[in-house]
Amino acid sequence: MSSTTFGALGVPAPLVAVLEASGKTEPFPIQQDTLPDTLAGRDVLGRGKTGSGKTLAFAIPMVARLAASGRQGRKPRGLILAPTRELATQISATLEPLASAGGLTITTIFGGVSQQRQVAALKAGVDIVVACPGRLEDLMQQGFAHLDQVEITVLDEADHMADLGFLPGVTRIMNATPSTGQRLLFSATLDNGVDKLVARFLRNQVLHSVDEATSHVAAMTHHLFEVADADAKRDVVEALASGTGRRILFMRTKHHAKRLAKQLTAAGIPSVDLHGNLSQPQRDRNLAAFSDGSARVLVATDVAARGVHVDGVELVVHVDPPAEHKAYLHRSGRTARAGSEGDVVTVMLPTQRGDTLALLRKAAIKVAPQSVTAGSEPVVSLVGEVAPRVTPAPVSTPARGRSQGGTSQGANAQRKRAARDARGQGDSAGGGSRGSRSRRGGAAGAAGAGRAGGAAQAGGARGAGRAGGAGAAQESRGRAAASHGTRGQGGASSAAPQRTAAAPSGSRPRGGKGRAQAPAGGIRVGSVVRPNVRGR
Structure with missing residues (x-):
């Protein structure tokens, strides 16, 4: 099809201006194929590989339709699942400037975070909801989300929703939308029940299939590296991570992703991890660090295989080959996006050779294995310019060390820690024996802490209570010192510590149940933010 413009396809002028401002002047094939039908109000089934531009293909017609019809109440009129x-966050980021130009409001709904902000947005009134099925169903059941005024519904990555077992929930959500509304479904494949969704909810749909499920980008170059053993693999992976550009390294398990990110950061290669064990704020912080360049490497599980789009990812490394070929294609699709070039490397041990070659055959990837070390030419050429090593910032130490200098900040930190530790240890002392136990604990804590000095003891006594609280606090500090300050480090920060009210003598201080009070911003080590665990 000949090259055209968004305006020639019928996109309203305000939206064309937004697209041009972001450098988008010519539509990608899936946009060029689908926009005439979607803008005309037709139901569309779009098939295209990851990175093909599907988000704009449905964002543009949604905003155009809703902006033209005008606000008609407080209930959502557009729904994207x-x-x-x-992926929901990425869709919202792409949709936001278009919606703003159309005078429309958006909210994003997903689990893993408090629902209060989401409920408040729904109550205030919102035009477009971008949602994951689970949390949206929860809010519908609680009476906060109403879909009876939805004019246009989009199902994005429908095949992945099927893989995750979301189709029953998707079906219930779709049943709550008016049957007369426009519906757009985008999926790489039509298996695992996606075809049933199409048959049930799309009417006289137009099929636009830009790429087959196994197609891959011409600008994407695949490499298969075989290494002798685990040590050689570690060296090759570190070398591949050491370049100046952005790289994503994929692992099979959450534990291995977290460990590799720490190892690379310790080696001077700022890295962050992304996996299912992270809270949503932690995920957001790590993705932000990867996006703004403070971390050049993202070490991820398959949670990042879809929905993570960061410009300029020049290399994807399958540190652990994936379990099946579709995962390989989606992982690899994080590079060579939107017309850019990129490389994909799979690192395999000799014992993984048979399974890896079979996986690549299923993915229709033709590449010959190469035996390599970290210094081999194929590895060195992919690394390119090696980035300067970044020395990780030291982990902040507990505030006890500052109290030795006699500063008021150190004394305040001692009082705060003493009160906190008393909360954690207070349950072990009961009734009238609490004072004697605490005094014995104070002697043990003084011996364990050793260097705290008289000022620290006085500060601990003021924070934890003049009777038994001081002993409990000293005992807790002694135990913390013996275990390398595990609890204390969670609250270490260069910020001035908050004051903790002194507990009444002979009573347990009010407040938490022994949880460490981490600073709001967490601790930054190199470019890695060790997130705050407060309020989890």
Whole structure:
């Protein structure tokens, strides 16, 4: 099809201006194929590989339709369903400037975070909801989300929703929308029940299939590296991560992703991890660090195989080959997006050779294995310019060390820690024996802490209570010192510590149940933010 413009396809002028401002002047094939039908109000089934521009293909007609019809109440009129939080967040980011130009409001709904903000947005009135099925159903059941005025519904990555078992919930959500509304479904494949969704909810749909499920980008180059053993693999992976550009390294398990990110950061390669064990704020912080360049490497599980779009990812490394070929294609699709070039490397051990070659055959990837070390030419050429090593910032130490200098900040930190530790240890002392136990604990804590000095003891006594609280606090500090300050480090920060009210003598201080009070911003080590655990 000949090259055209968004305006020639019928996109309203305000939206064309937004697209041109972001450098988008010519539509991608799936946009060029689908926009005439979607803008005309037709139901559309779009098939295209990851990174093909599907988000704009449905965002443009949604905004155009809703902006033209005008606000008609406080209930949502546009609904986009996505399988993961990351994808929902990416969709919202793409949609926001278009919606703003059309005078429309958006909210994003997914689990893993408090629902209060989401409920408040729904109550205030919103035009477009971008949601994951699970949390949206929860809010519908609670009476906060009403879909009876939805004019246009989009199912994005429908095949992935099927893989995750979301289709029953998707079906219930779709049943809550008016049958007369426009519906757009985008999916790489039509298996695992996606075809049933199409048959049930799309009417006289137009099929636009830009790419087959196994197609891959011409600008994407695949490499298969075989290494001798685990040590050689570690060296090759570190070398591949050491370049100046952005790289995504994929692992099979959450534990291994977290461990590799720490190892690379310790080696001077700022890295962050992304996996299912992270809270949503932690995911957001790590993705932000990867996006703004403070971390050059993202070490992820398959949670990042879809929905994570960061410009300029020049290399994807399958540190652990995936379990099946579709995962390989989606992982690899994080590079060579939107016309850019990129490389994909799979690192395999000799024992993984048979399974890896079979997986690549299923993915229709033709590449010959190469035996490599970290210094081999194929590895060195992919690394390119090696980025300067970044020395990780030291982990902040507990505030006890500052109290030795006699500063008021150190004394305040001692009082705060003493009160906190008393909360954690207070349950072990009961009734009238609490004072004697605490005094014995104080002697043990003084011996364990050793260097705290008289000022620290006085500060601990003021924070934890003049009777038994001081002993409990000293005992807790002694135990913390013996275990390398695990609890204390969670609250270490260069910010001035908050004052903690002194507990009445002989009573347990009010407040938490022994949880460490981490600073709101967490601790930054290199470019990695070790997130705050407060309020989880």
